[in-house]
Amino acid sequence: MDAATRLRPLMDAVHDTATEVRAKSPDYFADRPLRLDRDLLARYGGPAGADGTLARLLGDAYGLTVEPVDGPEALTAVDRLLAERATGGSGASGASGASATAPPEPELAAVLRSVATAQQERDRLDRAAAERIAARPPERTGVMGGVLHYAAAGPRREGAPPVVLLNALGMGPALWYPLMGQLAQEHRVVTWAPRGTAPGSRPLRVRDHAADLEAVLVAEGATACHLVGWCTGPKVAMAFHRRRPDAVRSMVWLHGSFRRTDDAGGREPDTSYERNLEELCRAVAARPAMADTLRRIFDGGGGADPGTSTGTDAAPGTEADPRRFAEEVLARPARALDEELRRPFATGPVLAAYARQLLDYWADDALAHAPQVRVPVLCVGAAYDRIASPERLAQAVDRFPDARYRQLTGATHHSMYDRPREIAGLLTGFLRAVEPTGTPRTPAQL
Template sequence: MTGYVEVVGLRTWHEVSGEGDPLVLLHGGFVGASSFFAQVPALVEAGYRVHVPERRGHAHTPDVEGPVSYSVMADDMVAYLEQEVGAPAHLVGWSDGAVVALLVARRRPDLVARMVLIGQYYNSSGRVAGEELVAYLNSPEAITFLRRAYDPVSPDGPDHFPVVHAKMMHMIATEPEIPLDTLAGITAPTLVLQGDRDEVTVEHSLAVVAALPEARLAVLPGTHTLPLERPELVNPLIVTFLRGTDPAPDWDAFTG
């Protein structure tokens, strides 16, 4: 199923495929459902009903008047989960989507079964030193690249891109600033996943894992685009974690 649903007055594009336990993929900034093209088939094959909603001002979902923030997008996602899923779902958030997932789990732990958070810092202390993300996203090169995805599908039309870009850049420059000591109420088992050359430090991810009641860390070779770079590693790891079954060690391999 692909198309629009009305969620608390917001015309929201989503793509739903497969059968089984609900799994919601939360995309990164400036992109949409298509960014998970390397994950959706594998997750459907693993037996999940995969939802990929596009947030306000992203891809097919129209912008909404007023500023955008992680908090606002988390409210949108809570409403989507209540209306379109109706049961605790697994959340897999990548980049900005990981911030949204974390806020949803903090506000509404009853809506989240298990959670995978990919490649994201949750306050400015977690940014890799020297990372000039804001400068890059303001560059002509980045804007041209982002518009290739936005212009053909946005219902607001290509002329609206500068408005969305300005809103997103303000958010990225000033957020997130989530105190890690506010995460103790999150009950969902959580996998924090990042690349070894990601935009978040391993030390920060370790601190996130320590702040969550039930969390683990995985660091794989790759950058901020890890799910696209190494789906052969990322997808089985997600499925294994969401199933809650770590593979049993092959003791014969150690003992001969």
């Protein structure tokens, strides 16, 4: 095994972690090191890993400081994310100190620069693919009350069900473009902005959104599909399954929410965001004319999502504590999403329509139908999802006959944007394991 191949898992871990963190906090590494356990460095670099040479050259390749440390106790959440990526979650790399003899320093530096350059080119191609999808004119289909525009990518193949990305209420398709670029290499992929939050639009119920999904499938000439529901999307998927169970081959709940407002006993876990958002929605529903004023009260006048701690400014005191600050940064959305995430709260009328639909969603007990879902289900949670409770999603797994749960280390509610290659790999592996006929398979087979 040559040096580039042996070092690639470690370098991918450094690259992916640094890229994700910089998207959330561009200056994070300006005065903070990226810490790597000496044992991990030695496994990959042999003597060069043990004596600090590999750490220094990695820092040069990625424009940051890599600090060797003794033991996992010295690692922050950012460092632990890197370590998990480098070891595949096993705690041990594929290389060993006995076999991982690094080349001389000049050659090692050249190898690292070459791999880093290849990673940059891969990123450029990924961005270009997402930009092409964003620039493509949308597809159109007639729906009750008008025309639905939807984004599509990937070739239509006879007998191959499309992957339908069921978006969150109030959100546009922009968060999905990076993931669509990845999935479109093997699948036809479609998504759209759920209707009903434009000012003056008629109220839509969960069943209406399920009807929109059916209209898209008709437009695509598809008789079956794989459903990926994000945030509020799973409730649309369940409503569609009730009316067309034969058309669903598999389901994925990507940071999905089955939240209900009739939880009188308070047994279901909520995030603070969900509690604050319900308070806002009820206030707006009671006094729609006050929607803009209420929106400004909740967001402090700055236009951010109400009651969240997902902004891009650090909470007071966290920067002085490396461990707290690392967790706070990982929990943020990427800065490029600032405007997109404000869409449901853009104006008073938009918020009023959004609140009306959310209250309807929360009243729907979608999990009552779970025992009838006989296709494979994958539930994907995120350790730092502060929008939709990952604990609630994990609890939902047992309601389905054939489901499993996967939690992403260090991830947020927006993992499909932050980590499109990782999410695409997870989804593609799951879809490949699903029988073409949708015959249920056990979690062990998936």
